[in-house]
Amino acid sequence: MFHIYCPYCEELREEEEFHPKGEAHIVRPKDPEACTDEEWGDYLFFRDNPRGIHHELWVHAVGCRKFFNVTRNTVTYEILETYKIGERPTVTAEHLAGGDKQGNVQVASGGQQTVGASGAAVASVKGERA
């Protein structure tokens, strides 16, 4: 039994009711005609695969059938928060690493150690968000 908080149903639901849909917050280029092949290919096909904090799009397929966002730790599988479409994540890799971006090294593995300490994130998973 693994429960996910649906921000639209406003309650925890069985994992079986959900489907993951890949990386979240991918913005469609405003003017596709003006894109280079590389830019358009990047938009269509290329996705980040971080070790640690990942923002994902999920759908409550057997429920309200709405898409929403999930901040998930790809190392521990822990879901740190769920939030509606159009909202921004409150838990990010930068935030968990104390705002320190370590060059071009992904900070996710550093952030991972502070995952359990994020009270706000835990609260949102338990459905205690306002």
Next chain:
Amino acid sequence: MSDSTATRANVYDVRPKTEVPAESPLAWSYHTSGRPSVSQKSRVVLRERAMAGHMILRGGAIVLDEAVRGVLGFGLPARPNTLSLSDDGARSIQWLSPDEWLVIVPGGEEFTLERQLREALGDAHYAIVNVSGGQTLLELEGDKARELLMKSTPYDVHPDAFPVGKGVTTVFAKANLILRRPTETRWELVLRRSFADYCYRWLLDAGAEYAIGVEK
């Protein structure tokens, strides 16, 4: 999109006056799987409320609420996963998603209701779809009804988690359906036509140990 396509819909009476044979999605199941009769030993009783009018309303909550209040005399449920009922309990509106509600009325009322709602909604941005032919409603009663549900769905049906007036779309026997609890003792299952036979046979199988009976 031009105004005419956005605001005008062809509305068909799917129950014409002439005699056209119509069957519930479970007609075939009754024929092939039978209907165990209700006995003294039955601790779960199943009853189909066949051929009811089912309608999907989509749009903004405020404008739809005003329209259904005017036409039906009661409003949309205020919270997610809840149900609002008319005083006599014969008509209901259920929250399905933030912009989607299921209205169930006694069979035959849906055509008039749809026209009245369209009139009340005017130029508002909304959609009404008559889905009566696509699904059916089962009622489940008896002191073991909750146990039967516990065997079938991962959703928590304990009274603390599932009070009267709640309704959810959820997993049921690896298929899915709408599960709702309009009164203290009665559970309702809204089945899609394509899942109806499977779910019916599942219910008979799961209910066998409670001597499940099917009322005609």
